[in-house]
Amino acid sequence: MTDTTEEEDFLRVDDLKVSFATMDGTVRAVDGVSYGVRRGQTLGIVGESGSGKSVSSMAIMGLHDAKRAEITGSITVGGRQIVGCPEEEVRKLRGQTMAMIFQDPLSALHPYYTVGRQIVEAYRIHHPNASKKEARTRAIEMLDRVGIPRPDKRVDSYPHEFSGGMRQRAMIAMSLVNDPDLLIADEPTTALDVTVQAQILDLLEDLQREFHSAVIIITHDLGVISQIADDVLVMYAGRAVEKGTVEQVLRRPQHPYTWGLLNSVPSLHGDAEADLVPIKGSPPSLLNRPSGCAFHPRCPYAGQNGDRSFTDVPELLPVLDDVGHSVACHLPADRRREIYQRDIAEAGVAL
Amino acid sequence: MARFILRRGSLALLTLFGVSVLTFFMFFAVPTSPAELQCGRDCRPAQVQNIERQLGLDQPLWTQYGQYMKGIVVGRTIGQGDTAIKCEAPCLGWSFRSSEAVSSIVGRALPVTISIVLGGAAMWALLGVSLGFISALRRGTWIDRSAIGFSLAGASLQIYFVGLLLQVLFVYTLKWLPTPTYTSPFESFGDWIVGMILPWTTLAFLNSAIYARLTRAQMLETLSEDFVRTARAKGLPSRQVYLRHALRAGITPIVTIFGLDLGVSLGGAVITENVFGMPGVGFTAAEAARQLNLPVVMATVLLAAFFIVLTNVIVDWLYAYIDPRVRLG
Numbered sequence: 001m002t003d004t005t006e007e008e009d010f011l012r013v014d015d016l017k018v019s020f021a022t023m024d025g026t027v028r029a030v031d032g033v034s035y036g037v038r039r040g041q042t043l044g045i046v047g048e049s050g051s052g053k054s055v056s057s058m059a060i061m062g063l064h065d066a067k068r069a070e071i072t073g074s075i076t077v078g079g080r081q082i083v084g085c086p087e088e089e090v091r092k093l094r095g096q097t098m099a100m101i102f103q104d105p106l107s108a109l110h111p112y113y114t115v116g117r118q119i120v121e122a123y124r125i126h127h128p129n130a131s132k133k134e135a136r137t138r139a140i141e142m143l144d145r146v147g148i149p150r151p152d153k154r155v156d157s158y159p160h161e162f163s164g165g166m167r168q169r170a171m172i173a174m175s176l177v178n179d180p181d182l183l184i185a186d187e188p189t190t191a192l193d194v195t196v197q198a199q200i201l202d203l204l205e206d207l208q209r210e211f212h213s214a215v216i217i218i219t220h221d222l223g224v225i226s227q228i229a230d231d232v233l234v235m236y237a238g239r240a241v242e243k244g245t246v247e248q249v250l251r252r253p254q255h256p257y258t259w260g261l262l263n264s265v266p267s268l269h270g271d272a273e274a275d276l277v278p279i280k281g282s283p284p285s286l287l288n289r290p291s292g293c294a295f296h297p298r299c300p301y302a303g304q305n306g307d308r309s310f311t312d313v314p315e316l317l318p319v320l321d322d323v324g325h326s327v328a329c330h331l332p333a334d335r336r337r338e339i340y341q342r343d344i345a346e347a348g349v350a351l
Numbered sequence: 352m353a354r355f356i357l358r359r360g361s362l363a364l365l366t367l368f369g370v371s372v373l374t375f376f377m378f379f380a381v382p383t384s385p386a387e388l389q390c391g392r393d394c395r396p397a398q399v400q401n402i403e404r405q406l407g408l409d410q411p412l413w414t415q416y417g418q419y420m421k422g423i424v425v426g427r428t429i430g431q432g433d434t435a436i437k438c439e440a441p442c443l444g445w446s447f448r449s450s451e452a453v454s455s456i457v458g459r460a461l462p463v464t465i466s467i468v469l470g471g472a473a474m475w476a477l478l479g480v481s482l483g484f485i486s487a488l489r490r491g492t493w494i495d496r497s498a499i500g501f502s503l504a505g506a507s508l509q510i511y512f513v514g515l516l517l518q519v520l521f522v523y524t525l526k527w528l529p530t531p532t533y534t535s536p537f538e539s540f541g542d543w544i545v546g547m548i549l550p551w552t553t554l555a556f557l558n559s560a561i562y563a564r565l566t567r568a569q570m571l572e573t574l575s576e577d578f579v580r581t582a583r584a585k586g587l588p589s590r591q592v593y594l595r596h597a598l599r600a601g602i603t604p605i606v607t608i609f610g611l612d613l614g615v616s617l618g619g620a621v622i623t624e625n626v627f628g629m630p631g632v633g634f635t636a637a638e639a640a641r642q643l644n645l646p647v648v649m650a651t652v653l654l655a656a657f658f659i660v661l662t663n664v665i666v667d668w669l670y671a672y673i674d675p676r677v678r679l680g
Contacts, residue, residue, distance in 0.1 A: 063583055063584060093586070094583070094584055095585040095586030095587075099585075100584045102581060104577060107577040107578060108578055108581045110582070110596055110599075111578070111600070111674070111675070111676060112599055112600060112674060121585065121587070122585040125585060125587055126586060158676070171581075174585070
């Protein structure tokens, strides 16, 4: 299993920009994002709603309406270019080479078809020669694999007859039925109970080890990231503001936005009485992005380095002495370290 | 599933019973006496009384209702002595005006109406759903606008206008079609189609509008559903995404409206039948009402109620077939 592709990125996103023309103007949902995921690696993408994390993954799957979305930059999946690729070719990759799991499994499964039939459908699109019986056997096998009890019976159940966790398991079974090389999980546990969340994350980890696929987990929950991801990309207003390994981003966070995210997570080990500190303000409108650093209206440290926060868009640059860790912030590195040590460190350790 | 069907079925029977009671008693509120009608001009009160006794019209209403219902199920004898008339089941009464059983009048009219309505309904549903489907997928383009315009034109025109216009155009001017007439499809299938094509087209043009609008709205809604995104993410070709996932999910209200339309029309497409001069149930009912031929009117009203209840039951069953979540309730 150690071929050359091991070391290369299976998915490569370069300077991806996605914008939508609306009545009120152009919405720049993703504005120049780059990242890569290798097989066997899990990348977590974190951000608030509207940060562009889902839009970028939909672009990878080629699910944007070509008439409404303008996509530039480059997305390669297993070496194949997705941007500008004819719909029919991307369609063949969808569900086969790359698959997706969605947030709410109740609305993501068709209410009128049995779970089995939906899995069979997913299998047979990409295995046109498989008989219905073979596909059904495969569906039962997958349901068994994701931990659904009595899969030979449950294969004929409708989604509404499943519990929330079971539905998400079925959804995972459906997305993995064709052994995809890339799996994108868009908030896979957000709609679930906390106890079920942990089970689903465990399952995803197991399956990744087994199928050796590249995985992207999109979430706003840093707890999910710390449990399952190898690398993290923090997105804000359609751009990457911080990138690194889980260790780097959660233990040595560099960007004030990441600090804010960490501060708004309750800690099990810390002081239970301590107040959570929410990030002030709300995510910016993508129609009318703030000038300079998009985070400056909410950043307590904006303006500490002259006017650059208000005028220049910060570049994502490597963090000194921390290989693989990069951040897009105008604050000088020593100033960041100082603030972090003084105000933030406790919360970071909590995770 | 079997229990669901049974429960809905028995509920429908109950409804039919209620409707028949209501209709029956309503007819006694009409200020005409069937006996006087039968007696004719220059009728003495004694004669009227005599006829009333013979026909059982002097009996309490409930007894008369019982007689009527019994007639439908097993047949009955109307009147007494040598003027007694044997009325076979299903006996819907006797038309004194034309001296024949109401069931034979209805029996002649029903195939005409069924032909017009079933063919017309198939066409209007197909046309409406396809128009709506296409305009939803081509939203905002000229195809969308012309499809909606076309169906809007249909909805705002009247059948006696469009029907006559088409008849003048295709029958008298272009001479492409013969005057619409009913031929039994069992006698000559070709003649049946040719004779029916104008009423069908007219109905389709006029009735497809609501289906087009409904289908378009439903499709636009379901196309933004998560499960449609899932279907695309699986790699399904667009055609299957649209038909098997989006349309299937939005079809429920369309089936409802279709069931109601079908039920109402089967009870008699009054205007259509009159415009094309086709002696269907609606035509017969209108004529009977003009002549105060109460037994015939009564029978057509009951028949209309029967069809509405029947199609409603079928729609309920279809619901359960379409939406598995309904089977629970």
